[in-house]
Amino acid sequence: MEENMERNMERNMKRKSRGRQKIEMVKMKNESNLQVTFSKRRSGLFKKASELNTLCGADIAIIVFSPGGKVYSFGHPNVDTMVNRFKNINQPFPNPNNNMRLSEVQPHTFNLQMNDVLTQVMNDTEIAKKKSEEIRKKRKNSKRPENWWENPVEEFDLAQTQEIFVKVENLKKVVADEASKNFQVFPHPNFCVGSSSGALFRDGGYINPNLDQYEQRRMFNVNAYYNQNMYPPIYQLPYGNNSYAGGYVPDQYNLNFMHAFNQYQNQNQNLGFKDEGIPENERHQDGHPPHF
Amino acid sequence: MTRQKVKMVFIENESARKSTYKKRKRGILKKAKELATLCGVPVGVIIDSPYDSSMEVWPSRVDMDDVVSQWQRLPEMDRTKKMLNQKTYLEQRITKGTEALNKQNKENKELEMKEIMFDCLSGKIAPSSIDRNDLVGCSNVIDQYLRILKRRMEILSKNDGASSSSAHAAATTSAAMPIVEMGSSSTAFCDMIRQQQMQNNLNHAVMDLDLD
Numbered sequence: 001m002e003e004n005m006e007r008n009m010e011r012n013m014k015r016k017s018r019g020r021q022k023i024e025m026v027k028m029k030n031e032s033n034l035q036v037t038f039s040k041r042r043s044g045l046f047k048k049a050s051e052l053n054t055l056c057g058a059d060i061a062i063i064v065f066s067p068g069g070k071v072y073s074f075g076h077p078n079v080d081t082m083v084n085r086f087k088n089i090n091q092p093f094p095n096p097n098n099n100m101r102l103s104e105v106q107p108h109t110f111n112l113q114m115n116d117v118l119t120q121v122m123n124d125t126e127i128a129k130k131k132s133e134e135i136r137k138k139r140k141n142s143k144r145p146e147n148w149w150e151n152p153v154e155e156f157d158l159a160q161t162q163e164i165f166v167k168v169e170n171l172k173k174v175v176a177d178e179a180s181k182n183f184q185v186f187p188h189p190n191f192c193v194g195s196s197s198g199a200l201f202r203d204g205g206y207i208n209p210n211l212d213q214y215e216q217r218r219m220f221n222v223n224a225y226y227n228q229n230m231y232p233p234i235y236q237l238p239y240g241n242n243s244y245a246g247g248y249v250p251d252q253y254n255l256n257f258m259h260a261f262n263q264y265q266n267q268n269q270n271l272g273f274k275d276e277g278i279p280e281n282e283r284h285q286d287g288h289p290p291h292f
Numbered sequence: 293m294t295r296q297k298v299k300m301v302f303i304e305n306e307s308a309r310k311s312t313y314k315k316r317k318r319g320i321l322k323k324a325k326e327l328a329t330l331c332g333v334p335v336g337v338i339i340d341s342p343y344d345s346s347m348e349v350w351p352s353r354v355d356m357d358d359v360v361s362q363w364q365r366l367p368e369m370d371r372t373k374k375m376l377n378q379k380t381y382l383e384q385r386i387t388k389g390t391e392a393l394n395k396q397n398k399e400n401k402e403l404e405m406k407e408i409m410f411d412c413l414s415g416k417i418a419p420s421s422i423d424r425n426d427l428v429g430c431s432n433v434i435d436q437y438l439r440i441l442k443r444r445m446e447i448l449s450k451n452d453g454a455s456s457s458s459a460h461a462a463a464t465t466s467a468a469m470p471i472v473e474m475g476s477s478s479t480a481f482c483d484m485i486r487q488q489q490m491q492n493n494l495n496h497a498v499m500d501l502d503l504d
Contacts, residue, residue: 027332038331045327048320050381054300056313058341060320063363064327065334071363072374079375082338083360089347105309105342107302114382115300121389128396135403147414153440158448164413165441171412172434174419179427 038067046074054115057105061086313343321350334359405433 028034042064049060053076061075061082073079143150149164156164303309317339328335328351336359339348349356363371376384408430411417422430 023330025326025329028330034331038327038333041323041327041330045320045323046376046381048316048323050378051300052313052316052320052339053378055298055303056309056316056341056343057302058313058317058339058343060340061338062324063334063336063359065359065362067331067333070374071366071371072376073363073371074376074381076378078377082340083363085340086338086347086349086356086360089349089353101342103306108378111378111382112301114379114386118382118386118389119300121386121393125389125393125396128393128400132396132400132403135400135407139403139407144414147410149413150410153444156444158445161441161444161448165438165445167413168409168434168438168441171409171419172431172438175412175422175427175431175434178419178422179431182424182427 034067042066042072046072049074049076054107054111057107059085310343313341317341317348321348324350334362336360336363401429402433405429406437409433409437 028037045062045064049062052058053060059076059082061073061079063071063073063079065071075082148160149156149167153161303312320339321337324335324337327333335351336356337348337350338356341348405426408417408422408426412419412422
């Protein structure tokens with residue numbers, strides 16, 4: 001435990017990079033540093049060139065050879081045009097830009113739009129990074145020592161790991177249950193209303209003609225993070241919802257709850273999604289919802 | 293002190309534009325020189341604008357001639373492979389920027405889901421209060437965590453050679469249990485849940501024994 005703390009302190013105090021350092025204007029000695037420097041500075045130079053054109057409307061071209069002999073170039077309107085202009089520099093023909101009056105310089109429309117988009121992306125990235133910091137800070141501040149499971153898994157012993165494993169598995173079932181409650185589940189045409197738990201579907205089940213089948217199927221896609229078409233439950237499970245009083249810490253998720261739920265599920269074997277009207281080959285293949 | 297962020301937009305004001313041009317041109321030429329010197333590579337810059345009476349060329353017209361000659365000697369494919377203009381350059385940056393943004397958002401979402409998971413485990417919140425839209429994300433994070441825990445148990449069980457076989461069996465049974473797939477049919481789903489429950493009851497029973 002103490003060893004971890006020491007290592008953490010060291011990591012916090014060690015600088016991530018060397019920061020701004022004054023460097024000699026001579027060819028760099030270290031080969032790999034030179035490569036990195038080339039890459040970064042070339043990138044920065046092109047950025048400056050792009051900005052010069054955007055801000056001031058100047059035409060510009062830059063040709064750079066890499067340490068390995070490959071060539072990189074940037075040019076507006078394009079490199080070839082500018083190279084030709086350079087080659088004709090001594091020609092009697094006047095250069096296009098030099099005869100323009102300042103007021104005639106116009107930016108390209110695409111340039112404006114794309115810079116807008118780029119600016120937006122950059123701003124959003126900054127916001128996202130700040131949010132990341134916020135979340136991490138919040139986690140650090142709200143961390144309580146008695147919640148030992150919130151520490152890294154590497155610190156658990158076997159018994160602790162097993163204990164947490166069971167609890168997390170239980171949580172998984174409860175979450176899955178919550179998820180299924182949020183699905184629009186309506187009975188298969190062959191569903192027989194007989195058992196008491198069928199009472200919930202006695203009005204023939206609520207059939208929502210507007211329900212988007214693909215949205216439902218996509219709910220099972222483990223990569224779907226956000227689903228806009230989820231409908232609220234229109235039925236209550238017979239034994240009500242478990243609610244947690246503030247401050248009450250359950251030892252384990254109520255397995256009796258799940259047991260009853262399983263029995264309930266067994267009685268409704270014919271539950272399924274209405275999949276009429278969708279040809280076989282068009283059905284979304286990821287994670288089929290149950291259907292019979 | 294942070295300077296004001298410049299908007300990447302054509303400067304309408306002519307005198308402001310002119311002065312910006314002069315400063316930035318100076319900066320570009322300086323950076324080009326540094327790049328050439330530090331990395332020992334040929335660099336050539338051409339700037340054409342209404343703000344200068346003649347084209348600006350760096351290092352010098354003669355040196356630029358050399359660069360251009362070297363450049364034109366290359367096969368066309370090599371020349372154009374890394375050639376950029378404003379449009380392609382900005383497209384590239386937008387693509388990279390968007391990828392990074394999506395990655396960060398995904399990471400943030402995972403962190404949030406982790407918080408929700410831990411809050412559920414500690415009883416701070418009830419699973420029923422999880423936002424509908426977060427349920428899938430939550431179960432993903434839960435699955436991830438289960439995998440990590442499983443791996444940890446496998447490692448510990450291996451190292452813990454002296455421990456009793458019962459504890460080992462309990463661990464491996466949990467590890468061997470298939471994690472319930474969301475997409476399976478409802479009866480299979482229930483069967484699996486019941487199976488897991490029975491195993492859990494077994495585990496609980498085992499853990500109640502005095503294993504040492």
